[in-house]
Amino acid sequence: MSVHRSSAWPLTWVALTLITYATLHPWSGWHWPEPQAFSWVLPKLPHEVLNDLIGNLLGYLPLGLVMCLAFLRSGVGALRAALMSVAFGSGWSYSLELIQYALPARVPSISDWTLNTLGAAWGALAAVTIHALGLVDVWHRWREKWFIPQAGHGLALIWLWPLGLLFPPPLPLGQGQLWPTLRVHLVEWTRDTPWQSWLLPDDPLLLWGQLHETAVRPEWLGWSEIATVALGLMAPMCVACAFARPRVTRMLLLTGAVLVAVATTTVSTAVNFGVQHALTWVSVPVVWGLLLGSLGGVVLVDRARTTCAALGVVVLLGLIGLIHLAPVDPYYAQTLQAWEHGRFIRFHGLSRWFGLLWPYVALTWLLVRLFQRDGGA
Incomplete structure (x- = not known):
């Protein structure tokens, strides 16, 4: 066996x-x-x-x-x-x-x-x-x-990554913005208790705005979007290179990540906002982000698996940090409500949770890989 x-x-x-x-x-x-x-x-x-x-x-x-x-x-x-x-x-x-x-x-x-x-x-x-x-x-x-013998969970992560992209994130490929959703649920769970005052602002109507209040200066928003897209693309690449063996296998996986990212984001945009808007997610910062993420994938091709896992930890931490600084999207709340009620791809909002949790699960898997002994790493 x-x-x-x-x-x-x-x-x-x-x-x-x-x-x-x-x-x-x-x-x-x-x-x-x-x-x-x-x-x-x-x-x-x-x-x-x-x-x-x-x-x-x-x-x-x-x-x-x-x-x-x-x-x-x-x-x-x-x-x-x-x-x-x-x-x-x-x-x-x-x-x-x-x-x-x-x-x-x-x-x-x-x-x-x-x-x-x-x-x-x-x-x-x-x-x-x-x-x-x-x-x-x-x-x-x-x-x-x-692949290495411990690739089972890594392969599952790669196969599940596109599901999280079906729900449009605040920025293209920007998964992991968990705190706003978590805070809303914490407010609901602590209703009518002393702990709710720790989570609510003085004016509860400002809750949504505070959750998405950007800490990035306006002149840096474009660079922040470029970095978010690049890191969002590199995250599955780092996971793949942490368990893939031959160079050609890594090249196929990295190429597939780019194609899947573009195709899934296009389908998601078309389903949510109409076929005529399928490519509206493509902008100059996004193109630069995809280019930089692809170049980052090229760097990973010849790196040791342990190095790829360590880089993946840094990439995911950077992605999680940047996506929590994303500015308010005027269509995001409306889209969120539609998905919560099960419209479009009928996962009843579950795809959104894949997008929110995927970076954290991937981060955990990469950390485990770093502490495991793997001959030829």
């Missing part, structure tokens, strides 16, 4: 998080269900919506796929891996359906549970088919040649 740490397990936990978040959204109005309203036998709804049926079927397919691959990667037999994946997916779906009794905005349904189970089964079947065709073994051989 390969000593490489599989990225299928981290992706399994991400899939579970996505499913749980979407199933229980909006996560408000919790109440203890009345005894006569609760039943271990899920009810059949009188009316079914086709989009919901398709969503329930397809929503669990990735979970069944990555979980079955994770079991197979761990040495479990194909039949047992498939049965375990379907059983877990079905049990998880049933548990979430029961929890919906405690949410006024959600309605449990036996149809949802049946389709969720079927989706998990389809995903497990796809995983077993891929394994039987030998494609998993091919990927393992490539991975052993291209």
